[in-house]
Amino acid sequence: MKKNVESIFEQYPKSGRPDLIPLLQDVQESYGWLSEENVVKVSQFLDIPVSNIFGVATFYNQFRFQPVGEYHIQVCRGTACHVLGSSTVLKEIEKQIKVKAGNTTKDGVFSIEIVACIGACGLAPVISVNGEFHAKVTVESIKSIIDSYKTIEKK
């Protein structure tokens, strides 16, 4: 369920500086990304300058400043995945959905993000689509993984 910013604020009654990161996380969790509009609202709520909030938010990898696709593909580029060929996996995904990592397709269906390590090294290379893990992916298996999401989308 998408919560609006105001209802998220209600969960932070004694708000202050330490709440900044958790608040931004909650906003992103609900909206999928941090819009300028929402960051301004957070700034007014916590009484912290917008520039300062962007300073914090851009420091951390977790925060995104553009909307993600309906299916957000995270490609793990940790060491174990790298050794087992995650760079070719990434290239193949970019080829399949015709968009580079860090971007969202025009129709808003897919987006790709590179993540440092999702901690499933024993099953490398790993990708995660909306939190659902796919283990030991290969260039060959990517097409069917992506196709399966495309089929759900068409329905």
Add this chain to the structure above:
Amino acid sequence: MEKLKVIVGLGSCGIAAGAGKVFDKISLLQDKYQVELDKTSCIGMCYREPLVEIIDGTHSYLYGGVDEELAEKLIQHHQKNHAPIKEYVVKTEEFKTEDSVFTDNQVKIALRHCGFINPEVIEEYENDHGYVALRKIANKEIDELGIIKEILDSGLRGRGGGGFPTGLKWKFAKESENEEKYIICNADEGDPGAFMDRSILEGDPHAVIEGMIIGAYTMGANEGVIYCRAEYPLAIKRLNIALAQAREKGYLGKNILGIENFNLNIYVKEGAGAFVCGEETALIASVEGERGMPRKRPPFPAASGLWKKPTNINNVETFSNIPWIIENGAKEYAKYGTEKSKGTKVFALTGKIKRGGLVEVPMGMTIHDIVFKLGGGIQDNKKFKAVQLGGPSGGCIPANLDNTIVDYDSVNATGAIMGSGGMVVMDESTCMVDMARFFLDFTQKESCGKCTFCRVGTKRMLEILTRITEGEGVEGDIEKLEELSYQIKDASLCGLGQTAPNPVLTTIKYFRHEYEAHIKDKKCPAGNCTKLLTYEVIPEKCTGCTLCAINCPTNAIDGTKKEIHFIRQDACINCGTCVVKCNFDAIKVY
């Protein structure tokens, strides 16, 4: 007739391999077959996930590679015959399996409950020595100084990678006078290729919590924070469940277990993805809601940390060892290990290894034994080249030094570091220059930007390494890399910068010839750097199917149907598409 008990391993790895579906399937069949269903977390055998344990009367069998269909088959078989299907068994007390060597050579202390209890049920932890150590304190069998002495005597050193004696750290925090003190658990496991902490948090959250409570009691802390990566949602969920249970049972809160004036609350703080936050002072800044940038030390956190109050930070694995040491005594723990590195260490064994997973071994085991005995050797029987220890702060130890034992000092002597325990195995097809480039790419992105040498220096190093892997390396590049490395090490404030050049320095030290081959001969000996490879059609194998020519992005392949094709080297951009597309292995790469 006693019910069968079926336990499904539901750690993140297991779920990724499909254990969730197996669990759902069995829960649908629960009534039909009259089985008791339970879950546990990761037992460490990632290579055989999904894992399902079946307890049949007094016998227990752990099955590997279980999908939904096999799960049902196993249940039917056990109900009918009350005997295992041997070919799928990976572990049992009844007989040896080919995987026995993986489990038999381990000593499980930090991982003692992982894969054996349901982490979401506090009673299962309590029934297996859980909170016994804390009760010892409540019963006045041991006091603060006694605890510090035990931890010092046990020889436990920080498992996050620093290797600082934990007992000493606690002593400093205790001696720091203040009414308010904080205890923090560093669960921001950002090191790519490591997942020890995630497994402990998912599989045995109470052990970490109990370790923190004991620490808080010892130093007089009244608030605890577990700083956990947001990328570990299952760990966070299980921690929150465990914390709520601990509060309900009186292990957290006011006058804990009747110990007067011992009040403690612990909460989880989600990290937001910054490798540098593994550094103590950066982590503190992040908890305070700032950019996670390290600051100068001293003052050390033990004197002035979170909110300028005395703060003690330990890693997940360190905390999970604590209750065991307090319960069993320092002597028991110090029985394992070497002179200066006591106890056990958990390693995440990954990469080109046959049996990848989580292993806990006594300090002092050789790398050779870990890779070949426990890990079963290299995938596809290729040649073992090196292990990478310590992630982006560590280095590569080559195969000819595989008699190096794992303890802090022996590993440091090679130029690598023990780190948090990520052990990535590489074979002959892994390019060491590319490995160094990979790590520099990581540290360069993760540098917080405070120190010029780290911010700019890692960028320059990455540029040089990228050039080398693309065949643009020039004479003098190696020396330039070395010079930059020492400057960055000397002029950086925190551990990130001080160790960032390690992957480059160790690969230059042990694999200088590979750098030289890239620079002088424009060749990648491992056949990894695509821009340095040459692609040629093998005439005997080519059937003239035209598939390569159709897919070549630069139209560099000539040939008509049913005739042998030819790659024009001047137009080839070495993308490798033809190799992937060819169905007849007719493209030679060298």
